[in-house]
Amino acid sequence: GEVEVYVYRAPVSGDAGSGKRLSVKKEFLLGLCVSSRVRRSLRVLSGNEDATKIGLCAVAPVGQTYGLLGLSNSCEATHLFSSVHERFDKLFKRKAHLHHYEQYMDLDMFVEASESVLDLASSYAFLNRNNFPPPAFLGADLHAF
Numbered sequence: 001g002e003v004e005v006y007v008y009r010a011p012v013s014g015d016a017g018s019g020k021r022l023s024v025k026k027e028f029l030l031g032l033c034v035s036s037r038v039r040r041s042l043r044v045l046s047g048n049e050d051a052t053k054i055g056l057c058a059v060a061p062v063g064q065t066y067g068l069l070g071l072s073n074s075c076e077a078t079h080l081f082s083s084v085h086e087r088f089d090k091l092f093k094r095k096a097h098l099h100h101y102e103q104y105m106d107l108d109m110f111v112e113a114s115e116s117v118l119d120l121a122s123s124y125a126f127l128n129r130n131n132f133p134p135p136a137f138l139g140a141d142l143h144a145f
Contacts, residue, residue, distance in 0.1 A: 075128035081121035088114060 057067030091097060092110060101110075127133065 075124045078121050078124040078128065081117055081124065085114065085117045085121065088117070 053071040055069050057069055060067040092114070098107075098110075123133075
């Protein structure tokens with residue numbers, strides 16, 4: 001039989017149900033499969049339609065017969081990365097807590113990490129708007145698309 005899989009609001013800002021899925025892998029586990037009706041409602045990156053990870057937990061939550069864990073890489077992570085970067089940027093501009101790290105890290109490493117998070121957020125946002133990876137990811141320029 002089929003098991004209904006519901007998209008739920010993740011404990012991060014944004015609705016995990018509205019962003020494009022980058023990896024959601026269906027798994028047939030003990031005869032369970034993801035309903036095709038539910039699968040059609042998910043926005044999934046083309047070429048990666050079977051990228052949802054769903055597994056039956058060895059120990060069920062208290063009061064439940066079964067526990068099911070579903071993992072999904074959603075473009076809604078863009079909001080999380082942007083929020084984390086904003087908080088980091090405020091602290092970094094004030095040089096808050098830097099004294100704890102200065103003996104181990106160069107300040108340039110902080111700038112590089114900040115740029116990496118912004119690039120990651122930008123890539124997720126691009127994937128959410130388009131159905132293919134960003135040009136920088138492919139090693140091509142934007143005009144190739």
